[in-house]
Amino acid sequence: MNSIESSHVPLVIRDLNVAYQTKVVVWDADFDAPPGKLVAIVGPNGAGKSTMLKAALGLIPIASGSVRFFGLPYEKARHRVAYVPQRETVDWDFPVSAVDVVAMGLYRRLGWCLPVRRKELDQARAALAKVGLSDYASRQISQLSGGQQQRVFLARALAQDADLYLMDEPFASVDAATERAIVDVLRELRSRGKTAVCVHHDLPTVPEYFDHVALLNMRVVSQGPVDKTFTAENLRKTYGARLTLLEEAAQAVERARVSAQHRATL
């Protein structure tokens, strides 16, 4: 385990407890996001995955525990962290265009009261180009498909130019082209030494898309490199004995083993 103060570790969570009124949602969670890795947080519905991210960012109050970003409290590390909320949390009928939404990622650097200028809009357009949405910049956001909306959110995070990206279910109900685009962006981020932590639902793709995985069910059941941690045994501990999920997991583990062998033979 990393020391909580070490400044090269993007995110360290220790003994985190979060409760909604009297219902405990996250219980004594310990979590580390190693630098330069793509990390998945997986677990059953209601396991507290999104809650853990939101609590770490100070969006919901924590009952106890500590959170450090690059060794600092969030307020001091804000400029190095980008957050992508779940797509459904915002109103997509809101009167803004795609480029306006992406430019929101630049507001912190602008500061209070200063208006968005041509420079910010150009940066926002560049970010949209990276997710393949150059032609959609001035579209009103309700005229975009679900996948395109998710890519707008991703572009906004890219515009923030952070070192750590926290994404809440970026792959939830998106089309194949968007899934591809997100994976490409994640890998490009990793190649530049950035870290991304994604809440993820689709177990079979975990070994393909991510380097590290944290299995969460109220507490962190297990975490570490995918090939060591993403095992049938750990998944059973996380998900309980639900048959279909376990079958899915077993297939995923098998696929991971095969692809690891494949890589080893290359």
Place this chain on the structure above:
Amino acid sequence: MNWTELDTWIVITGVLVCLACALPGAFLMLNRQSMLGDGISHAVLPGLAIAFLLTHSRDILPMVVGAVVAGVLTAVLTQAVQRFGQVESGAALGVVFCGLFATGLILIRVASDRVDLDADCVLYGSIETAVVDVARVPRVALISGGLFLVNALLTVLFYKELRLAAFDPALATTLGFNADAIRLGLTLVASVTTVLAFESVGSILVIAMLVVPAATASLLTSNLSRLLVTAMLFAAASAVLGHIGAITLPGFAGRLLGHPGLGATSSAAMMAVTAGILFLLVWVFSMWRDSHGRPQRSTPT
């Protein structure tokens, strides 16, 4: 139609009040809090009563302070009821403002034994008598003008922050723009606007202007700055057409119905009715436009 200097001042005041309300109203709508204006306009009653009971004066300053405190309390309590009582936001607002309004009525009954603090006056205001003034520029015109200027300035200064907090409060907060604080600030502005405006024009016009021009504009555009300008145009048009309607229509209707004695009706109410009629016309227009294959406002693909 017999247009006098009084009519000019009524229209000027009406336009300024309507403009001042339309701006925060648009952002309340985007925050899905449109009815907060309605809630505030009722919930300020105990604030007015308590301010009066404490200071024994009806000066504008203690009244405004009392009303603003009550207005902000409405917003905060509504959020608390919603979060901890786990009820839907409209129901939470209803619970809070009815409770506060009823408390206000009781307090006013208590206070009215000693002085004339008239609930009717608070609720319905009267733009016609308010502009009758000894000064060259009526006080209500000055107040409305100041209110509009302040609201316009705040909208320009905090346009980006208001938009961010309304669209994505989670992102706003992680970026260091505390969304709760920004929304509370908007509530504060809405409270002050409501209080100052309904002193002159009554609460119906205030509620109407917080909600209707923004709703009308949102039928026509999906660009926020254009929406604000359009809402202001509809607000101003409602004020002008409303007053003209108020002084002409009753006479016209009276002649039609054979009661030539009918005089002018309440201008403030007519302005609110006009806003509603304009909304209806625009709504019909937008349906007609959408059915004729013109580019639609929102089509999820």
